[in-house]
Amino acid sequence: MVDIVSIGANTIVLGSLYALIAMGFTLIFGVAGQANLAHGGTITIGAFTAWYVAGLGGGVWVGLAAATVTGALFHVVLYRVFVRHIDNPVNVLILTLLAWFVVEYSFLAIIGSEPRSVPSLLGGTTSIAGVSFLYNNLLIFVLSWVFIGALFGFVNYTKTGQAIIATSMNERGAALVGIKTDNITLLTWALAGVLAGSAGVLYGSFRAASWDMGMTPLVLAFAIVILGGIGSIRGSVIAAYIIGFLEVFTISAVSPRLSGMTALLVIIIVLLVKPTGLYGRELPG
Amino acid sequence: MPILTLRQLTAALFLGMFAMSWDYVSGYTGQLSFGHSMFFGIGGYTAAVLNLELGISPLLGILIGTIAAGIAGIIVGYPALRLKGPYLGLITLIAPIVLVQIVNIFPGTLGGDAGLPSPAGLIPVDDTIAVLSTIGFETSFEHQTVVYYYVALFLFLAIYALFYVFTRSYIGSIFTAIREDEDAVRSSGINVAKFKVFAFTMSGTIGGLAGAAFVHTPVGEPSVGELLYIVVSIEVVIVSILGGMGTITGPAVAGIAYYFVRDALQTSSLTIPLLDVTVGHISMVLFFSLALLILFFLPKGILPWLEDLSHELAERRTDQTEPTS
Amino acid sequence: MTDSLLSVSDLTVSYGKVTALKGIDIDVKSGETIGVIGPNGAGKSTLVDAISGFLDYEGSITYRGQEIAGSSTQTLVENGLFYCTERRDLFGQMSVEQNLRLGSYLNNGGEDERLAEVFELFPRLEERRSQEAESLSGGEQQMLSLGRGLMSDPDFLILDEPSIGLAPVVLEDISEALTAITELDVTVLLCEQNITFALEHADRLYLLENGAVRRSGATESLQSDEFVESYIGG
Amino acid sequence: IGGSDNGGSDSITIGLLAFEPGSAPQGTAQEQAAELAVSDLNDDGGILGEDVELLVSNTQGSASTASDRYLEFVTDDNVDITAGVFQTEVMTGLMSDIADHQTIHMSGGHTSPTIAEMLADDYEQYKYQFRPYGNATHWIESITDLAGHMQDEEDWERIAILAEEYEWTQSFSNDLPDMIEDAGLEVVYNQRYPSDTENFTPLFDNIESEDADAVVMAQAHTAGPAMIQWREEEREFAMCGQISQIIDPGSYESFDGDNEFAISNAPAVHTADLTDQTADFAERYNDEFDVYPNDAFSYATYDGLMMWAEVVEQEDTTDAEDIVPALAEASYEGTRGVIEFNDQDHEFPHDARFGEGYLQRINFQWQEQDGEGIQEVIHPDGLATADYQEPPWF
Amino acid sequence: MSTHSTQSTGDEGQTDDVLRLEDVTKQFGNVTAVDNLSFAVREGEILGFIGPNGAGKSTTFDCVSGTMAPTDGTIYYRGEDVTGRPQHELVKAGIARTYQTFRPLNDRTVLENVALSQVPDSLFSRSDFRADTEEQTREICERVGLGDVTSQMPDELPHAGLLRLEIGRALGTEPDLLLVDEPFAGLTTEEIERTADLFTSLRDDGMTLVVIDHNMHGLLELVDRVIVISFGEKIAAGTPAEIRNDPTVQEAYLGGEL
Numbered sequence A: 001m002v003d004i005v006s007i008g009a010n011t012i013v014l015g016s017l018y019a020l021i022a023m024g025f026t027l028i029f030g031v032a033g034q035a036n037l038a039h040g041g042t043i044t045i046g047a048f049t050a051w052y053v054a055g056l057g058g059g060v061w062v063g064l065a066a067a068t069v070t071g072a073l074f075h076v077v078l079y080r081v082f083v084r085h086i087d088n089p090v091n092v093l094i095l096t097l098l099a100w101f102v103v104e105y106s107f108l109a110i111i112g113s114e115p116r117s118v119p120s121l122l123g124g125t126t127s128i129a130g131v132s133f134l135y136n137n138l139l140i141f142v143l144s145w146v147f148i149g150a151l152f153g154f155v156n157y158t159k160t161g162q163a164i165i166a167t168s169m170n171e172r173g174a175a176l177v178g179i180k181t182d183n184i185t186l187l188t189w190a191l192a193g194v195l196a197g198s199a200g201v202l203y204g205s206f207r208a209a210s211w212d213m214g215m216t217p218l219v220l221a222f223a224i225v226i227l228g229g230i231g232s233i234r235g236s237v238i239a240a241y242i243i244g245f246l247e248v249f250t251i252s253a254v255s256p257r258l259s260g261m262t263a264l265l266v267i268i269i270v271l272l273v274k275p276t277g278l279y280g281r282e283l284p285g
Numbered sequence B: 001m002p003i004l005t006l007r008q009l010t011a012a013l014f015l016g017m018f019a020m021s022w023d024y025v026s027g028y029t030g031q032l033s034f035g036h037s038m039f040f041g042i043g044g045y046t047a048a049v050l051n052l053e054l055g056i057s058p059l060l061g062i063l064i065g066t067i068a069a070g071i072a073g074i075i076v077g078y079p080a081l082r083l084k085g086p087y088l089g090l091i092t093l094i095a096p097i098v099l100v101q102i103v104n105i106f107p108g109t110l111g112g113d114a115g116l117p118s119p120a121g122l123i124p125v126d127d128t129i130a131v132l133s134t135i136g137f138e139t140s141f142e143h144q145t146v147v148y149y150y151v152a153l154f155l156f157l158a159i160y161a162l163f164y165v166f167t168r169s170y171i172g173s174i175f176t177a178i179r180e181d182e183d184a185v186r187s188s189g190i191n192v193a194k195f196k197v198f199a200f201t202m203s204g205t206i207g208g209l210a211g212a213a214f215v216h217t218p219v220g221e222p223s224v225g226e227l228l229y230i231v232v233s234i235e236v237v238i239v240s241i242l243g244g245m246g247t248i249t250g251p252a253v254a255g256i257a258y259y260f261v262r263d264a265l266q267t268s269s270l271t272i273p274l275l276d277v278t279v280g281h282i283s284m285v286l287f288f289s290l291a292l293l294i295l296f297f298l299p300k301g302i303l304p305w306l307e308d309l310s311h312e313l314a315e316r317r318t319d320q321t322e323p324t325s
Numbered sequence C: 001m002t003d004s005l006l007s008v009s010d011l012t013v014s015y016g017k018v019t020a021l022k023g024i025d026i027d028v029k030s031g032e033t034i035g036v037i038g039p040n041g042a043g044k045s046t047l048v049d050a051i052s053g054f055l056d057y058e059g060s061i062t063y064r065g066q067e068i069a070g071s072s073t074q075t076l077v078e079n080g081l082f083y084c085t086e087r088r089d090l091f092g093q094m095s096v097e098q099n100l101r102l103g104s105y106l107n108n109g110g111e112d113e114r115l116a117e118v119f120e121l122f123p124r125l126e127e128r129r130s131q132e133a134e135s136l137s138g139g140e141q142q143m144l145s146l147g148r149g150l151m152s153d154p155d156f157l158i159l160d161e162p163s164i165g166l167a168p169v170v171l172e173d174i175s176e177a178l179t180a181i182t183e184l185d186v187t188v189l190l191c192e193q194n195i196t197f198a199l200e201h202a203d204r205l206y207l208l209e210n211g212a213v214r215r216s217g218a219t220e221s222l223q224s225d226e227f228v229e230s231y232i233g234g
Numbered sequence D: 001i002g003g004s005d006n007g008g009s010d011s012i013t014i015g016l017l018a019f020e021p022g023s024a025p026q027g028t029a030q031e032q033a034a035e036l037a038v039s040d041l042n043d044d045g046g047i048l049g050e051d052v053e054l055l056v057s058n059t060q061g062s063a064s065t066a067s068d069r070y071l072e073f074v075t076d077d078n079v080d081i082t083a084g085v086f087q088t089e090v091m092t093g094l095m096s097d098i099a100d101h102q103t104i105h106m107s108g109g110h111t112s113p114t115i116a117e118m119l120a121d122d123y124e125q126y127k128y129q130f131r132p133y134g135n136a137t138h139w140i141e142s143i144t145d146l147a148g149h150m151q152d153e154e155d156w157e158r159i160a161i162l163a164e165e166y167e168w169t170q171s172f173s174n175d176l177p178d179m180i181e182d183a184g185l186e187v188v189y190n191q192r193y194p195s196d197t198e199n200f201t202p203l204f205d206n207i208e209s210e211d212a213d214a215v216v217m218a219q220a221h222t223a224g225p226a227m228i229q230w231r232e233e234e235r236e237f238a239m240c241g242q243i244s245q246i247i248d249p250g251s252y253e254s255f256d257g258d259n260e261f262a263i264s265n266a267p268a269v270h271t272a273d274l275t276d277q278t279a280d281f282a283e284r285y286n287d288e289f290d291v292y293p294n295d296a297f298s299y300a301t302y303d304g305l306m307m308w309a310e311v312v313e314q315e316d317t318t319d320a321e322d323i324v325p326a327l328a329e330a331s332y333e334g335t336r337g338v339i340e341f342n343d344q345d346h347e348f349p350h351d352a353r354f355g356e357g358y359l360q361r362i363n364f365q366w367q368e369q370d371g372e373g374i375q376e377v378i379h380p381d382g383l384a385t386a387d388y389q390e391p392p393w394f
Numbered sequence E: 001m002s003t004h005s006t007q008s009t010g011d012e013g014q015t016d017d018v019l020r021l022e023d024v025t026k027q028f029g030n031v032t033a034v035d036n037l038s039f040a041v042r043e044g045e046i047l048g049f050i051g052p053n054g055a056g057k058s059t060t061f062d063c064v065s066g067t068m069a070p071t072d073g074t075i076y077y078r079g080e081d082v083t084g085r086p087q088h089e090l091v092k093a094g095i096a097r098t099y100q101t102f103r104p105l106n107d108r109t110v111l112e113n114v115a116l117s118q119v120p121d122s123l124f125s126r127s128d129f130r131a132d133t134e135e136q137t138r139e140i141c142e143r144v145g146l147g148d149v150t151s152q153m154p155d156e157l158p159h160a161g162l163l164r165l166e167i168g169r170a171l172g173t174e175p176d177l178l179l180v181d182e183p184f185a186g187l188t189t190e191e192i193e194r195t196a197d198l199f200t201s202l203r204d205d206g207m208t209l210v211v212i213d214h215n216m217h218g219l220l221e222l223v224d225r226v227i228v229i230s231f232g233e234k235i236a237a238g239t240p241a242e243i244r245n246d247p248t249v250q251e252a253y254l255g256g257e258l
């Protein structure tokens, strides 16, 4: 039985979660032009930070705050120590991929393969227009939109935001107008770390934290950025909801066995028709 | 050489072949594929299913598997004309993910997640082979291992030679030119589309050939874990980049090294002093850290680095012999 | 030479084995317009790249009395330098307006007024204000590059071949604009191939050849110099 | 030529193939059980008067790595027996190596009937493999019984089935529905889902909209998100099935109690008195490793090795050609009951027998007592240690 | 090497027109870059193609050379309708062009850059291009003035060198019609003369050239005939002298100069 109301409700929650997951990736990849596959690792780090802090009795909100710090810290280190010195984008891609694997296997060795449950940020349920929502899911929705709004405003309407884009397009040009490109890129990475770290906490509270939890979010983030079109935050948000909807719809109304597949096939079709995604800009060079 | 090393070398040779097939299209033309396992998988599964279901001989099965993978190459090559960079990367990444799901949906013929049983061997090594017995190989396992080692070696060398010839010919120079600037190539009067599709087709064909042969040897099984998973594709990319993109030789050799280094770390029971864990326990952490450092310090890859190094040495030597110029 | 804004002495720059500049001395005083001329490959762009902090060098470059080695381009920009490069270095997928506004990245206030001035100087840019820089015509890109420079309200403007690719009418406009700029006490370092243009604006000239200064001096005095005349040719 | 001839060395060697021992509960449990077996055997004077030695290798969950490690065992280390492996996808690839090397393999956790079917197809080739805990077809029988029991006790009528996309879950999707219907209940939903699924909300929505009383889950990897979402979303159906990860006695802690009220089928839990040895073994194991035995990984690995040792002593040889028929005939009183293997004409040769006097499966529920999670047996009746508890949100 | 198709399709073929544009229009969204432009290029001439910045000159070249298809209109090359044909086919038919912003292949030497246009455009050609074409490639390098720097990398070249490389690569395709976009930009007077001499000698060898440039000294001395466009439309055509004195052109383009 296909229940349109619950499909709609689930899409809203899932799309928000996916948008949140993709946001940090969009910032570095779409806006600053570097594909950071360690994003998957940052999500894991965020989730386990919250789990650990909550386990120490710090409470999950403190855990969330801590996760923003560890996420940012990881990115800052990754960028300062490695990425900054690399100019070939393919090498950035592979290096961050390897960094992600190092993070994953470190968690496997230290924590083990069993999933851990990150406590909900908010317990309980409420009912809106006859549909019941977990407070935790509403929180995801709200937080996601707060981040989306903040990021959108930041990138499009602040000088620093414009500087991020400028740096990604032409580093020499950015230096010429007085942008401290190094600081700007570092800031971008740190911000993305904050986003990915917090996404990890929410993702973990919804789906359990485990050493290999980064894969799905990473593929999702990648797919979302591409489907939305590189460089477009709006595109990413829309793509997140499209993918969320396709997943929910396929599971509910078609077959769970095809759940991943429909979204992927739709992406292929969209890209064949619009090779730069929904709102993408032409790639440089 | 110990018999097990020989066997591992056989498996490592296949990794080298997979990596070469990636390098041919991605390293040379710059069309990055994150899902090359689709070709290994299509080649391998086609050959295995034909043999298991229809009893088609391994050789014919491999041929058909190779062609099927080549056709897949054409199919991927066309969108590659429209899609650039990461957009293409995503499409190629998606393809094997979808294939894995298809395999799961048809567990009957395709074996599901557990894989299919091994199809017939490429070369039947029923009993012991006289020649080998005289040089000290005893059991039929040893004989089989030796025979398949040579099969793999032959295939490896053949593929290497083929790619080498192509990439060192004018085709290679067109490929790398496409990687640098398609418009410049077009204005030189060259049909870029034709060469791009060709690169994918040939890469797919050879990747499929390697995959198809792989499942007919004792070192390979027709299973999603060995042929289709994202990690398979990713490994091939890592190997090629560490070895040196766009060199064929680099990925070929790095494929073999990769296998053995990883294996050595995994089986090491050495205890790391301060941490008090064995190397084996954190082998993957060490392995990927090592790979990361290599990539960081040798951004062009190991082979190009060695080449630069030897040039430098050679220059220094000539500088010494002719002190003034 | 206490009032030197920029002072270059014994500057040597190499690209690997190629030595592009071989011990050059140049001096720029506040408010001057200096022309650097010379054949292709003489080292003009190398010189201004080094001055703007993009290249490692031997010798000395001081800007406002400070050695620039070790300080970044950005710091120089903060100190009033702006460099319009030969390659233009625009932000390809940003609009014309975004490119211009980024020109005044470090300046607060007055952005809109300057934007209006630039649009007055190059009406073409106003027409194209939301078009991506990359898809502009060559000449339009050149205008944008200059416009972005003006947006920064510089004290010291370095122009590398600003006349490249500009239609004669536009060149006239730019010429006027440059005159206006120099009248505002902006110091200008102008690398030019277009001799007419250089002669028109420069107070003093340096003639570079093969990485070395062949002649230098006040424009009028050099105009009658035999060697320079032969270089300027027909 | 049998590779299992203990070529003159003066110890008996066991090669264990474990998945991430020390990191993953499955491999860790296998390693612990094998260690306990080896120390018990050595305390008892070894096997055939020789010391017993244990080698452990990590399969990394990959068929090709497992194969490499296996070959090292049989060619370099000359092991007398191999044991372990918990993934069907790894085992499938290994079967041909085992056939080539003709060394006995005591399996330690993989559960797909297909492995036994390989023996049925070509016994001579694959006869070296034994499974002292049977296969998934027994799990679904036990689960059907549970369903019938709950129909009586809790009015379960409508059952949903959700199976993770793995080979071993095939019988859950294909055979279980008929069995449940035969037992007089209704199967209202039957789905397989990809093994990387993390979002169960829409699946649970569907199950709820079918008004199911309970869902039977067959899963070995996705229990984390499934438990969390079931509990937090307060789903109004019971959760049972073969939920591999919650059989792990440590799971209550790692899941932070999210698996409270969930039911799983299991070969044994430490609270179940399957035989008078069960509790004793579990306590000894807990004393040794500070954790209770986990699933077949612990119980069957231990039993399998002890049974093999007994047969070796009895036959006075480790030669596989002698031991295979002897094992096939043997009867051994293990920690969970009497182990005897199906013979070669059976549908599932060399899988342990189930039923009266042999092995049986239990269903337990995670319940909380004084802040601690405890695995209470709720079925079958004879072994039950507690009554079923209904989740408070129902 | 390239077999130029010279067959004419019926009566459209004006024998001495190498190239003819009829009502060519190119739009980008709502920007009309080329607007109903028609003109012809005669065999063996050097045609100057000028106009203000953004007038649509480069875009016209793009349409003619197959870099992009025009929105509307027809392009005839030697009487044959070639509108919208892909660039590589047009190159084989004999149309080559240079780009205003240089596009060297930065991974290879000058010689190898030029050599690319000598490479066969077929997948299984057995001709080893190195042996029999290296000679030719070197000759081209000599001719455009890159003889001394054949083994340098493009990023080591000064501006003028890159320009020569751009011309060298175009010559490598052995064109009949060469479209040159701003060859004089950034060159010294002396360099301009050298480049102009090169073009004249190419014309003497039978090539037809269309040259865009803003340097009126250099251009007007070189060309036989000039076409002026503004806002994508033709505003004047004639000999250099006529163009110099045309008030419309002075107003729209030349300004007070000359």
Ligand SMILES: Nc1ncnc2c1ncn2[C@@H]1O[C@H](COP(=O)(O)OP(=O)(O)OP(=O)(O)O)[C@@H](O)[C@H]1O
Pocket: C015, C016, C018, C019, C020, C038, C039, C040, C041, C042, C043, C044, C045, C046, C047, C086, C193, E155, E156, E157, E158, E159, E160, E186
């Ligand atoms: N990246 C580089 N690598 C090697 N050599 C270089 C590099 N850049 C410039 N050169 C060389 O340095 C010399 C000076 O070049 P530069 O660009 O400064 O000349 P220029 O006077 O600006 O010439 P133009 O008028 O053509 O712009 C030239 O011989 C050039 O070949």
Ligand SMILES: Nc1ncnc2c1ncn2[C@@H]1O[C@H](COP(=O)(O)OP(=O)(O)OP(=O)(O)O)[C@@H](O)[C@H]1O
Pocket: C128, C131, C135, C136, C137, C138, C139, C140, C165, E028, E029, E031, E032, E033, E051, E052, E053, E054, E055, E056, E057, E058, E059, E060, E100
């Ligand atoms: N992709 C595009 N999208 C939008 N407008 C474009 C695009 N490409 C070119 N244009 C516009 O078309 C007009 C013609 O451009 P073109 O490059 O042909 O000019 P041009 O005559 O060569 O000028 P210049 O002498 O400055 O090089 C310009 O105004 C330009 O901004």
Ligand SMILES: CC(C)C[C@H](N)C(=O)O
Pocket: D086, D087, D088, D089, D109, D110, D111, D112, D166, D168, D219, D220, D242, D244
């Ligand atoms: C239930 C699990 C222990 C089963 C195991 N994953 C298998 O593949 O058989």
Ligand SMILES: [Mg+2]
Pocket: C044, C045, C046, C086, C160, E159
């Ligand atoms: Mg210059």
Ligand SMILES: [Mg+2]
Pocket: C137, C138, C139, E057, E058, E059, E100, E181
């Ligand atoms: Mg132009």
